[in-house]
Amino acid sequence: MSRYHETYANWQKNPDKFWEDAAQAIDWIKPWNKLFDPDAGVYGSWFVGAECNTCYNALDRHIAAGRGDQIALIHDSPITGALRKYTFNEVYEEVAALATVLTDRGVRKGDPVVIYMPMVAEAAFAMLACARIGAPHSVVFGGFASKELATRVEDVKAAAIISASCGIEPGRTIAYKPLLDGAIDLCTHEPDCCIILQRPQLECDLVEGRDIDYREAVDAAKAEKRFTDCVAVQATDPLYILYTSGTTGQPKGVVRDNGGHMVALAWSMGNEFGIEPGETFWAASDVGWVVGHSYIVYGPLLIGATTILFEGKPVGTPDAGTFWRIISEHKVRSFFTAPTAFRAIKKEDPDGEFIRKYDLSAFRCLFLAGERADPETVKWAEDKLRKPVVDHWWQTEIGYPVSQNPYGLGLLPQRYGSPGVIMPGFEVHILDDEGRRVEKPGTLGNVVIKLPLPPGCLPTLWNADARFFEAYLSEFPGYYKTADAGFIDKDGYLFIMSRTDDIINVAGHRLSTGAMEEVVAEHPAVAECAVIGISDPLKGQVPCGFIVLNRGARQTEEEIEKEIIASIREKIGAVAALKKVVVVLRLPKTRSGKILRATMQKIANNGEWVVPPTIDDPDVLDEIGRALDERNRRAVSA
Numbered sequence: 001m002s003r004y005h006e007t008y009a010n011w012q013k014n015p016d017k018f019w020e021d022a023a024q025a026i027d028w029i030k031p032w033n034k035l036f037d038p039d040a041g042v043y044g045s046w047f048v049g050a051e052c053n054t055c056y057n058a059l060d061r062h063i064a065a066g067r068g069d070q071i072a073l074i075h076d077s078p079i080t081g082a083l084r085k086y087t088f089n090e091v092y093e094e095v096a097a098l099a100t101v102l103t104d105r106g107v108r109k110g111d112p113v114v115i116y117m118p119m120v121a122e123a124a125f126a127m128l129a130c131a132r133i134g135a136p137h138s139v140v141f142g143g144f145a146s147k148e149l150a151t152r153v154e155d156v157k158a159a160a161i162i163s164a165s166c167g168i169e170p171g172r173t174i175a176y177k178p179l180l181d182g183a184i185d186l187c188t189h190e191p192d193c194c195i196i197l198q199r200p201q202l203e204c205d206l207v208e209g210r211d212i213d214y215r216e217a218v219d220a221a222k223a224e225k226r227f228t229d230c231v232a233v234q235a236t237d238p239l240y241i242l243y244t245s246g247t248t249g250q251p252k253g254v255v256r257d258n259g260g261h262m263v264a265l266a267w268s269m270g271n272e273f274g275i276e277p278g279e280t281f282w283a284a285s286d287v288g289w290v291v292g293h294s295y296i297v298y299g300p301l302l303i304g305a306t307t308i309l310f311e312g313k314p315v316g317t318p319d320a321g322t323f324w325r326i327i328s329e330h331k332v333r334s335f336f337t338a339p340t341a342f343r344a345i346k347k348e349d350p351d352g353e354f355i356r357k358y359d360l361s362a363f364r365c366l367f368l369a370g371e372r373a374d375p376e377t378v379k380w381a382e383d384k385l386r387k388p389v390v391d392h393w394w395q396t397e398i399g400y401p402v403s404q405n406p407y408g409l410g411l412l413p414q415r416y417g418s419p420g421v422i423m424p425g426f427e428v429h430i431l432d433d434e435g436r437r438v439e440k441p442g443t444l445g446n447v448v449i450k451l452p453l454p455p456g457c458l459p460t461l462w463n464a465d466a467r468f469f470e471a472y473l474s475e476f477p478g479y480y481k482t483a484d485a486g487f488i489d490k491d492g493y494l495f496i497m498s499r500t501d502d503i504i505n506v507a508g509h510r511l512s513t514g515a516m517e518e519v520v521a522e523h524p525a526v527a528e529c530a531v532i533g534i535s536d537p538l539k540g541q542v543p544c545g546f547i548v549l550n551r552g553a554r555q556t557e558e559e560i561e562k563e564i565i566a567s568i569r570e571k572i573g574a575v576a577a578l579k580k581v582v583v584v585l586r587l588p589k590t591r592s593g594k595i596l597r598a599t600m601q602k603i604a605n606n607g608e609w610v611v612p613p614t615i616d617d618p619d620v621l622d623e624i625g626r627a628l629d630e631r632n633r634r635a636v637s638a
C-alpha cells in the first residue's frame with residue numbers, strides 16, 4: 001500500500017508541521033525564528049533566521065557520525081578509462097583544502113564563483129568548497145562555449161572561476177582554456193583568479209598572476225593541513241545560482257537558498273527516490289544542469305548516500321552496456337537519466353542483450369526526467385529491465401520533483417504518458433489563458449503552482465527580483481507559472497504536453513531558441529530569422545533555423561547554412577545541435593508583426609495546422625512548407 005495519499009493529505013492539513021518534521025533531517029547551527037515568513041522576499045521565505053551550512057550537512061556530520069570511511073563519491077569515466085572512489089574523509093580533505101585555496105585568494109562569504117568543469121570529481125569538490133565558505137557557486141555546463149559562459153560570468157560578477165584544461169567528448173578533446181580566456185575577454189567584469197585543473201589529456205598554459213594550478217594549490221594546503229572550517233550562513237542565503245534558458249539570449253540566474261534546499265532534497269531522497277543512507281544513487285546527468293546539482297551532488301551526500309559522477313555517454317563509451325556495467329559494479333540502487341539516453345540505447349541494443357550480461361539484482365528502480373518520457377521508451381525499459389520505471393517532472397527553478405510516482409512512499413499504478421501524481425508541498429492547477437481554473441479533468445491548459453512555493457524552490461532570480469516577478473508570478477496572480485502546458489486527469493495524474501514559451505528541449509537539454517536567433521541574426525546575409533524546435537526520434541526536439549536573406553547576399557544557401565551552424569557551435573556550443581537552416585522568402589507574421597513560430601512548428605512537424613486569424617498573409621505558410629521540403633530533399637540527395 002502506498003503512503004502517498006496519506007502523506008499528501010498530512011501536508012495539506014498542516015504544511016508547517018510537515019516541513020518542521022522534514023527539517024529534523026538537517027543539522028542547524030541556529031534554529032529558525034519563522035518557518036515561513038510571507039513578508040520576506042518576493043513571495044515569502046523559508047526557515048527565516050536559521051543558520052546552517054550545506055557542506056557541513058553533506059560531509060562533516062556524516063564523518064562525525066562514523067561514515068568517514070564510507071565511499072561518498074565514485075568518479076567513473078569510461079571515456080578516459082579512469083575510476084576513482086573517494087570516502088567521505090577524502091572528499092572532506094579535498095573540499096576543505098580547496099576552500100582554503102579560495103579564501104587565500106580573497107573569496108569570501110557572498111562572493112559568487114563560476115565553475116566551468118567537465119565531469120570530474122573536482123567539479124563536485126568545487127561546488128562543496130564554495131558551499132563551505134558561503135560563496136554561491138554558479139556552474140556553467142561544459143558544453144557551452146565562450147559567449148554563453150561570458151554572459152554568465154558577467155551577470156553573476158564572478159569573484160573567481162574554477163575550471164579545467166579540457167573536456168573529453170567521444171573522438172575529440174575540447175580545450176577549455178581558450179573558451180575560458182575568450183569568455184573573460186568578452187566580459188567587462190574580470191574575476192580576480194582562475195583555479196585551473198590540469199588534465200593529462202590536454203594541459204594548458206596558465207596566465208601569470210591570475211591563474212593557479214588547482215592540484216598544486218590543493219595538495220599544498222592538504223600537506224600543511226590547512227583545512228578551512230564551514231562558515232555559518234543564513235538559511236535564506238544563496239547556495240548557488242544556476243543559469244537557465246529564458247526566452248531571450250539573457251539567461252535567468254535561478255537562485256537556490258541553503259536551508260529550504262537541504263530540507264527538500266533530504267526529504268525527496270527517501271520518500272521519492274527510496275534511497276537510504278549508505279546506499280548508492282546514480283544520476284547520469286551533468287553537474288552543469290539542475291539534475292547534477294540536486295541528484296549528483298547535494299541530494300545523495302546530504303543523506304549520507306554514495307553518489308556517482310559519470311563521464312561518458314549512454315552509447316559508444318564503449319557500448320550500449322555502460323549503464324548496466326556501472327549499475328552492477330557499484331551496486332546502484334536507483335538510477336536517474338533522461339529518456340533520450342534510453343532511446344539511444346534502444347536504438348543500439350533493441351533486444352536489451354547488454355542488459356542480460358550484467359547482474360542487476362541490487363538495482364531497484366529507474367527514474368526518468370528532463371523531457372517527456374514517451375510511453376514506448378518507458379515500456380521498453382520496463383520490459384527489458386524488469387524493474388519499475390518512474391517518470392517525474394520538475395524544472396531548474398523548482399529543484400526537485402513536483403510530479404512523480406513516489407517510489408519511496410510506495411508506487412501507485414503506472415499511467416503511461418504521465419509523470420505521476422502531485423508531490424506533497426505542491427498544489428498544481430491548470431488555468432486557461434484568462435487565468436481561470438479549469439475544472440473539467442483532462443482539459444489542456446497552463447500548468448501553475450499555487451504560491452507559496454515550498455522550501456527548495458527558487459526564491460528569486462539573481463539580482464533580478466522584478467524580472468523574477470514578471471517572468472513567473474505576474475501572469476497568473478497567486479500562482480507560479482511553469483511555462484508548461486498540460487492537464488490533470490480524474491485521478492490526479494498530471495500530463496505535461498509542451499512548453500508555452502520559446503524554449504526547446506534537445507536531448508534533455510533546455511535551450512532557448514531566442515538565444516540561437518540572436519546568433520543567427522548576426523550573420524551578414526541574414527535579414528531576419530526564426531528558430532523553432534522540430535521533433536526528432538532520438539533527441540525529442542532539435543532546432544531548425546528559418547532565414548530571410550538580405551537583398552544582394554552573394555553566397556549560396558549551403559555556404560550560409562554552414563557558416564550559421566559553425567557560428568552557433570562556436571558561440572553557444574555544439575550541444576545546441578543546430579543542423580538545419582532553411583532559406584525562405586518571408587516569415588509568417590501577425591498583422592502586428594509577431595512571428596508565428598507555433599504555426600511554423602506545426603508545419604515543420606507535419607502536424608495539423610490552421611491559418612491563424614491574425615496572420616498578415618496566409619500564403620507565407622505554404623512558402624514555408626515548400627522551402628522546408630526543398631531543404632529536406634537537398635539533405636536526402638546529399
Ligand code: COA
Binds near residue numbers: 142344
Ligand atoms: N562538453 C562539450 N561538448 C559537449 C558536451 C560537453 N559537456 N556535451 C555534449 N557536447 C557536444 C557533443 O560532443 C555533440 O557534439 P557533435 O555535434 O560535434 O557531435 C553535441 O554537443 C551534441 O551532444 P549530445 O546532446 O550529447 O548529443 P549526441 O548526439 O552526442 O548524443 C545522446 C546523444 C542521446 C546519447 C546524448 O544526448 C545523451 O546522453 N543525452 C542525455 C542527456 C542528459 O542526461 N541530460 C540531462 C537531463 S537529466
Ligand code: AMP
Binds near residue numbers: 290483496505
Ligand atoms: P530543466 O529546467 O532543464 O529541468 O527543464 C525543465 C523543462 O523540461 C520542463 O519545464 C518541461 O518542459 C521539461 N520536462 C522536464 N521533465 C519532464 C517530464 N518528466 N515530462 C515532461 N516534460 C519534462
